[in-house]
Each structure stands twice: as structure tokens, then as C-alpha cells.
Amino acid sequence: MKAVRLHAKNDIRIDEIEKPKPKAGEILIKIGAAGVCHSDLHLIHMGIPDGAPPFTLGHENAGWIAELGEGVTDFQIGEAVMVYGPWGCGHCAPCQQSMENYCEHQSKSPILGGGLGTNGGMAEYMIVPSSRLLIPLHELQPEQVAPLSDAALTPYHAIKRSSSKITPSSFVFVIGIGGLGHMAVQILKKVYSATIIAGDIADDKLELAKKYGADYVVRTDRDTNSVVEEITHITGVKKCAVVLDFVGNNPTLVLGAQTVGLNGDWTVVGLGGGKLDWHCMNQPWGASLCTPYWGSRVELMEVLDLKRKGLIDIEYTTYPLSQALEIYDKLAKGQIKGRAVLTP
Secondary structure (H helix, E strand, O other), X not given: OEEEEEEEXXXXXXXXXXXXXXXXXXXXXXXXXXXXXXXXHHHHHHOOOOOOOOEEOOOEXXXXXXXXXXXXXXXXXOOEEEEOOOXXXXXXXXXXXXXXXXXXXXXXXXXXXXXXXXXXXXXXXXEEOOHHHEEEOOOOOHHHHOOHHHHHHHHHHXXXXXXXXXXXXXXXXXXXXXXXXXXXXXXXXXXXXXXXXXXXXXXXXXXXXXXXXXXXXXXXXXXXXXXXXXXXXXXXXXXXXXXXXXXXXXXXXXXXXXXXXXXXXXXXXXXXXXXXXXXXXOOOOOOEEEOOOOOOHHHHHHHHHHHHOOOOOOOEEEEEHHHHHHHHHHHHOOOOOOEEEEEO
């Protein structure tokens, strides 16, 4: 079968590999769709994690049960499922609370999930090591929902952490309206009642934000002082109760520090490599800085319920697996709107 494989730093190939066979407790998934995530670019540019062999990329995966390993009884052949992306030990306290994204043993392993140190879903088939990592899709189709396992789950988790501060009188600033940012705008609009300000460097991304409910849009590729002035003209002196940064580079970190309000939540999700000269006087009193990671299995179930109820809908374009290298190039150049999805 064909698979998109990371061999070394900046070395991805479409290889022909053997179809896997599930061992006891494992499940073989016939992949219906695999999302292309910006996090993959960080993996590609860094190379293979220490201790990991070459592996198949793709951590946003959905498909159908193709084969059950010995002892697996809670799924049936042909059942449509989504793969929960963060793979923990399954036994520690966070894992027992469904928060494998914060597994206590994460630092000990080069494998953070399928497509993140071990074989993922950019292939015709994928092995999932435990049925606890699968969520039934029921009437939903894999292609419709595969990217939601990260592109929606990650912002949902970040937003939910700040739910007590997202009130009708508050302002939320979403920086970066890409795959995750455009989902954040939808979740905020449909689940909460705060005023949403969306910021990006591209007009088409800001149009996407308006389409999904942003109350205000701001170009952020200008002098920081003028951007801050425009935002505070909207919010008034209290500024933003929550800032969600889906970029994470130096300019957006500076922007976040200057737009978060007193006792606000400043949440940096993006892996843009920015560095901040943090000290106790460079942000408002009581404001917290957080870098959340992905989300829990229960939160993924809640995300799928939002989709079933028609409250969220990811912007995506499908491509054949054979175009993976081309799609990664476009993603690196900022030419992907919403999410790209590969279908074997």
C-alpha cells in the first residue's frame, strides 16, 4: 500500500509499504480521510524524533474498521470511526480521565500518537493500538470529520479552559484564521456569546472569519501599536478577556501581551517558534499565559456532537494521497484555505 513517510529532516516520500496486520488488542483501520496539519511541517523540519524509526505521517484520521485483533470485542468490521490523536499510557491519572494529551509518561516516549512518532493515517490502512482510542462516527462520514480530531478539538479544548471568562460582556481575540483559527471562531460563535475579534495577515482569511461569525476583523501585518490601538478602540480600556493565538511567532506574542486584559487568559496554541521576554510587568495583573495541548477524548466526543447538530463545519478541500508532497509545499506557503484532506 502507498504511504506518506517521514524518513529524516525535510525528507518525506510516498512509499510502497506492506499492509499491516493487527496484533492482539489492536485494530486495523481502512483510512477514509487524513487531515494535513501545520504541525506536520514542524515534524518535517525537525526530522524524526529521537528513538523513532521512519514513520507514516497523518494524525487527523477517520475511516472504517477493517480487521480486529484478538480480544477486541467493542467494535464491528465496517464500523465508521475517528481516531483520537494523542496516545498516552492509558493508565496514569490524566489518561484515566480521558486526557491522554497530558499523559504523565509523555516525556519518556518519542511516540505521541499515530503520525507523531509511529505510523499514522496518510496511507490506505493504519494500526490503532487500543479500542479506547476510537470514537464511533455513526451517521457521520470520515471525509467530513477527519480534520476535526485536531483542527476543532485543539481550539475547543483551549476555549473550554477559559469558559468562565467568555461572557456576553467580554471580548475574545482570535489571532490566525487558518485550520484551527476558523474553527475557534465557529465554536465561540455557536457555544458562547462574547464579542469575537479575528486577526490575520490575509484578507481571504479575514473573510473566512466573517463568514463564520467574527464581529470584527483586523489586519495584523501592520505596526503593532496601530493594531493594538484599533483593538482597544473596539474593546475599550478593559481589552480582551481571552486572547487565542494560533500562530505563536514573535509579532503575535507581542500583540497578545498588549491586548489581553486584567485577569485575562492569554493562550498560545500556534507553534510559530516565537520567544517572549516575560517578566512580571509585561502583562496585566492577574493575566495568565498558557500553552495547551490538543484535547481529551471526551472533548472530542463533544466536538462530534457539535458537528452532528450543525453548529460547526470545517472548511476543507480533498486531494488524493499522491499529491501529499505538493500539498505540504502549499501549506508551507500559506496557500491552503481551512484544511487540506488526503483521501487514499
